[in-house]
Amino acid sequence: LEATPNSxxxxxxxxxxxxxxxxxAATNVIALIIQKIL
Structure with missing residues (x-):
């Protein structure tokens, strides 16, 4: 079976x-946590 480069x-x-x-998403969650802490 040959896989095409495009796929x-x-x-x-x-x-x-x-x-x-x-x-x-992880960055946004971390930013929200930091905002709540500060």
Whole structure:
């Protein structure tokens, strides 16, 4: 079975996007916690 480069790139892009959204959400949560502490 040969995987086409396009589909592989698409999967990598989706993973990277999900990772980015998770990082952004974590940053927002940390910022909210800091605001509540200060």
């Amino acid at each position: 592989e790139l698409r999967v990598q892009g989706m993973k990277f996007t999900l990772w980015g959204l998770q990082a952004l």
